[in-house]
Amino acid sequence: MSEIESRDFIRQIIHDDLASGKHQQVVTRFPPEPNGYLHIGHVMAICLNFGVTAETGGRTYLRFDDTNPGKEKVEYVDAIERDVRWLGFDWQDRLTHASDYFGQLHKAAVRLIEIDKAYVDSLSAEDTRTYRGTLTEAGKNSPYRDRSVAENLELFERMRNGEFADGEMMLRAKIDMASPNMNLRDPALYRIRHLSHQHTGDSWCIYPLYDFAHTMSDAFEGVTHSLCTLEFEDHRPLYNWFLEQLKPEHLPRQIEFSRLNLAYAITSKRKLNALVEEGIVDGWDDPRMPTISGMRRRGYPAAALLDFVRRAGVTKKNKLIEMGAFENCLRENLGEESPRRMAVLRPLKVVLSNYPDDKVEMMEAMNHPGRPEMGTRSLPFSRELWIEQDDFMEEAPRKFFRLKPDGEVRLRFGYIIRCDEVIKNDAGDVVELRCSYDPDTRSGTGRSERKVKGTIHWVSSAHCIDAEVNLYDRLFTEVNPNKAEDFRAVLNATSLETVSAKLEPSLSELSSGEVVQFERLGYFCPDSETDSANKRIFNRVVTLRDSWAKLEKQAMQQQG
RNA sequence: UGGGGCGUAGCCAAGUGGUAAGGCAUCGGGUUUUGAUCCCGUGUACCGCAGGUUCGAAUCCUGCCGCCCCAGCCA
Numbered sequence: 001m002s003e004i005e006s007r008d009f010i011r012q013i014i015h016d017d018l019a020s021g022k023h024q025q026v027v028t029r030f031p032p033e034p035n036g037y038l039h040i041g042h043v044m045a046i047c048l049n050f051g052v053t054a055e056t057g058g059r060t061y062l063r064f065d066d067t068n069p070g071k072e073k074v075e076y077v078d079a080i081e082r083d084v085r086w087l088g089f090d091w092q093d094r095l096t097h098a099s100d101y102f103g104q105l106h107k108a109a110v111r112l113i114e115i116d117k118a119y120v121d122s123l124s125a126e127d128t129r130t131y132r133g134t135l136t137e138a139g140k141n142s143p144y145r146d147r148s149v150a151e152n153l154e155l156f157e158r159m160r161n162g163e164f165a166d167g168e169m170m171l172r173a174k175i176d177m178a179s180p181n182m183n184l185r186d187p188a189l190y191r192i193r194h195l196s197h198q199h200t201g202d203s204w205c206i207y208p209l210y211d212f213a214h215t216m217s218d219a220f221e222g223v224t225h226s227l228c229t230l231e232f233e234d235h236r237p238l239y240n241w242f243l244e245q246l247k248p249e250h251l252p253r254q255i256e257f258s259r260l261n262l263a264y265a266i267t268s269k270r271k272l273n274a275l276v277e278e279g280i281v282d283g284w285d286d287p288r289m290p291t292i293s294g295m296r297r298r299g300y301p302a303a304a305l306l307d308f309v310r311r312a313g314v315t316k317k318n319k320l321i322e323m324g325a326f327e328n329c330l331r332e333n334l335g336e337e338s339p340r341r342m343a344v345l346r347p348l349k350v351v352l353s354n355y356p357d358d359k360v361e362m363m364e365a366m367n368h369p370g371r372p373e374m375g376t377r378s379l380p381f382s383r384e385l386w387i388e389q390d391d392f393m394e395e396a397p398r399k400f401f402r403l404k405p406d407g408e409v410r411l412r413f414g415y416i417i418r419c420d421e422v423i424k425n426d427a428g429d430v431v432e433l434r435c436s437y438d439p440d441t442r443s444g445t446g447r448s449e450r451k452v453k454g455t456i457h458w459v460s461s462a463h464c465i466d467a468e469v470n471l472y473d474r475l476f477t478e479v480n481p482n483k484a485e486d487f488r489a490v491l492n493a494t495s496l497e498t499v500s501a502k503l504e505p506s507l508s509e510l511s512s513g514e515v516v517q518f519e520r521l522g523y524f525c526p527d528s529e530t531d532s533a534n535k536r537i538f539n540r541v542v543t544l545r546d547s548w549a550k551l552e553k554q555a556m557q558q559q560g
Numbered sequence: 561u562g563g564g565g566c567g568u569a570g571c572c573a574a575g576u577g578g579u580a581a582g583g584c585a586u587c588g589g590g591u592u593u594u595g596a597u598c599c600c601g602u603g604u605a606c607c608g609c610a611g612g613u614u615c616g617a618a619u620c621c622u623g624c625c626g627c628c629c630c631a632g633c634c635a
Contacts, residue, residue: 180563191633234564
C-alpha cells in the first residue's frame with residue numbers, strides 16, 4: 001500500500017536525497033517561537049517534521065526560536081512542549097533553543113564582520129526604513145555602510161557590552177540595497193535589547209534576528225531539510241547567503257510548503273492572543289479556539305487531528321479547508337471509539353399513565369452497536385421520563401417520525417409509547433406529555449413484532465443526574481475571518497450555548513479525558529477545567545451527522 | 561507598475577508527454593431499536609485563459625489573466 005501511495009513533494013525530495021546518498025539520515029526541526037500557543041496550522045508542521053524522520057529513521061529537534069525576549073514567555077514554552085507531546089511526538093533529548101547558540105551565533109556574526117559582509121549601522125529605525133526604499137524603488141546605502149572592519153568589530157563589541165541604548169546601533173549584513181528582494185537589502189542581524197530573556201536571563205543585551213539565527217541554528221544542528229511555510233520563500237536567498245558566507249560544516253536546505261487554513265477559524269497568533277487578552281474567549285484553551293490545547297479541552301482526539309492533516313496533504317497551494325472535512329475525521333474516530341450513553345439536552349417531561357408508580361425496570365443497553373465486545377449497561381426505566389423537546393412536535397410534518405399527538409415512537413432500549421395528551425402552561429408551551437406504553441414491546445424480548453418508524457432517547461427522571469452542557473459552534477460567521485477588516489466584527493454571537501441537561505446515571509462516573517456519544521446527539525466529554533464531582537460540566541465535541549436537520553434546513557430555504 | 565509563489569470538480573488532492581486516482585461534500589438507494597454507523601450507486605473537471613511544439617500535452621514553449629506573500633531593529 002505505502003509503495004503505491006504517492007509521496008508529497010517534500011517526501012519526494014527527501015526520498016531522492018536518501019536514494020542518491022546525498023544524506024544518510026534526515027534531520028528536521030520544528031521551530032516554534034514561544035510567543036503564543038500552537039494551533040491547528042502548527043499540527044501540520046509538527047506532523048511533517050516529525051513524520052518524515054519517523055518514516056526514514058531520522059531525527060527531529062524541537063527547537064524554540066527564542067530570539068525576541070520581548071515577546072516570549074515560559075508559559076508558552078511549557079504549553080508547546082505539552083501540546084507536541086500530546087500529539088504523540090517525542091523529541092527525546094533533542095529539545096533545543098536558538099538561544100542555546102547565542103555564543104556561536106555571536107562568533108558567526110564577528111566572522112561576517114571580519115570578511116566585510118556585515119557592518120554596524122547607526123541609522124535610526126525611521127531612517128533605516130526610508131533608506132530601504134520601496135517595493136518598486138531601490139534603497140540606498142547607509143552612510144555608515146563603509147565603516148572599517150576594525151571599527152565595526154569595536155562597535156559590535158561595545159554593543160554587546162551594553163554601551164549603547166536600544167535602537168542606537170544594529171548589525172546589518174552587507175548585501176545589496178538595490179535588490180528587488182527586500183530581504184537582501186542589508187537585513188538586520190543583531191539588535192540591542194536591554195531585556196532579560198526567558199532562557200538566557202541577563203547574559204545578553206544584543207539578540208540575533210530570525211533569518212540569521214534560524215539559518216545558523218539549522219546548520220549547527222545538522223538539519224538537512226528545513227521545512228517552513230510559504231511566506232519564507234523569499235527569505236531563501238538570504239538563508240543561502242548566510243551558508244555561502246559562513247560555510248558551516250552542514251548545509252541545510254530550506255523547502256517551503258503552504259499553511260493549512262481551516263474555514264471559520266483564525267490562525268494568527270496575534271489575533272488569537274487578542275481573543276484571549278480581550279476576554280472574548282475563556283483563554284488559549286477555550287474549547288472554541290483552534291489551538292491544540294483548545295481542541296484537546298474540547299475533546300478532539302489527537303488521532304483525529306493527525307488524520308485530518310494527513311488527508312489535507314502537503315503542497316504549495318494556499319488552502320482553506322472546509323469544516324466538514326475536519327468534522328468527518330472527528331466523527332470517524334469518535335464513532336469507532338466512543339461508548340454510547342443516553343442524555344437529554346433540553347428536557348421535556350413524559351409521564352407513562354399506565355406504568356406503575358413505584359416500578360423500576362432495568363433496561364439493557366449496548367455500549368456500542370458496532371462493537372459488542374464493549375459490553376452493555378443497565379438503564380433504569382420508570383413512570384416519569386425526560387425526552388428531548390425536539391423529539392416532540394404538536395403539528396408535525398409528514399416525514400417527522402418522532403413523537404406527535406396520538407403518534408407512537410420507540411424509546412431506545414425501552415418500550416413503544418403513544419402520546420395521548422399534551423399538557424401546556426398558561427403561555428401555551430408544551431410542558432408535559434401523557435403517554436401510554438405497550439408492555440409487549442419491551443426491548444429485546446421479541447414478544448411483539450410491532451415496529452414503529454422512530455426511536456428516541458430518554459432518561460428516567462427519578463434516576464438521572466443533572467449536568468451543564470456547553471454546546472459550541474464556530475467562533476466566526478465568515479468562512480475566512482483572517483480576511484475580515486476586523487475579526488471582532490465577524491464573531492459568532494452564539495458560539496457557546498449552555499444548557500441544563502439530564503444524564504443517565506452511569507455518567508456520574510465518567511472520568512476526565514473520556515469522550516462518549518450521547519445517542520442521537522453527538523460526542524461529549526467532561527470539561528477538563530470546570531467539571532467536578534459535585535457538578536458535572538460537559539463539552540460537546542461535535543454533533544452527529546444529522547440528515548433530518550439538513551432536510552429541515554432545505555425546507556426552510558425553499559420557503560424563503 | 562519590483563521580486564517571489566500558486567492556479568486539476570463545491571473543498572482538499574494524485575498525476576512528471578499517451579489520452580484525468582482518491583478523500584470530503586452533494587445527490588440517489590439498501591440495512592438499521594441512534595433520521596448515527598455501515599453498504600451500494602452518483603461527477604461531461606473545456607486540468608485558469610489563449611496560442612504554439614508534438615502522431616499525441618494537465619504534463620514542454622510563449623503570452624495573458626486571477627489569487628497569495630514581501631517595504632519589523634517580528635517570526
